[in-house]
Amino acid sequence: MISPDSDERAPLTGHKFDGGDEDFVDIPSKPTGLFPWRGLLVCFAVACLSFINLTLLPFSLTSKKLTDAQMAALPFPDQDVGLDRAAQTIPIPPRYAYEWPYSATRLSRKAKNTVYGRSTQVYVSVEDSTLLRFAADTMSNGSGTCVLSWLPLSAAGTQAANLTMKGDVTDLEVWSVFQPGQADSSGIDFGTLSWGSRPSGAEMLGALNLDAKPNSTTVEFPCGGQSSLVIELRCQRVACHVSLNDPGLRTGFALGRRQA
Secondary structure (H helix, E strand, O other): OOOOOOOOOOOOOOEEEEOOEEEEOOOOOOOOOOOOHHHHHHHHHHHHHHHHHHHHHHHHHHHOOOOHHHHHHOOOOOOOOOHHHHHHHOOOOOOEEEEOOOEEEEEEOOOOOOOOOOEOEEEEEOOEEEEEEEOHHHOOOEEEEEEEEEOOHHHHOOOHHHEEEEOOOOOEEEEEEEOOOOOOOOOOOOOOOOOOOOOOEEEEEEEEOOOOOOOEEOOOEEOOOOOOEEEEEEEOOOOOEEEEEOOOOOOOEEEEEEEO
């Protein structure tokens, strides 16, 4: 145990006691400068190099410009490179050449023996259907594939006042009508045709929604090698009624032949 008067006691405050006088031992502190001068030199050097690079950049780009001969020697000198591959992967919407019907006639289930003859009117209801004749052979540069479209009356050149639609007109059936054993429909006489004498051959091509905007189109169907194509419009919905009369038969129903 160390006595209070022992010389082995170590000062805890870092002071040295000698004969009652206190001598303080100063511990040197680190310098507290705001910013080292070496850091200023580094920042100044970086700024100078950046300024020099920006000054020389236009000259570097000019010296690297390729001539026309050098561009032609490159593997892909065309600036549109890759567009041919994109055209192969991105489908292009088909283009159609449209043809209006040149003859029409009405058939009535209620009046099976009534002959309405050739007309310029489209009249479709649950009890009535309309046949439209198209001259398919007049459309050149075709691929033998067609669609039937319902186009806006403004595109057809028909006044909207001539159109009457009632009930549900969202499912107007489109049928191809023909006489069995005949190559086309040219033998169907609209002048003597009635519901009772209608052709027995028919094939459904699709349906049209007359409420669709801006138009409605059936799926594609083959139409090659036919000089005349007869289309029948039917409506099986309750209270369905479509009536349209135009002297030029621009009724909004057009046959579109896909262009090759």
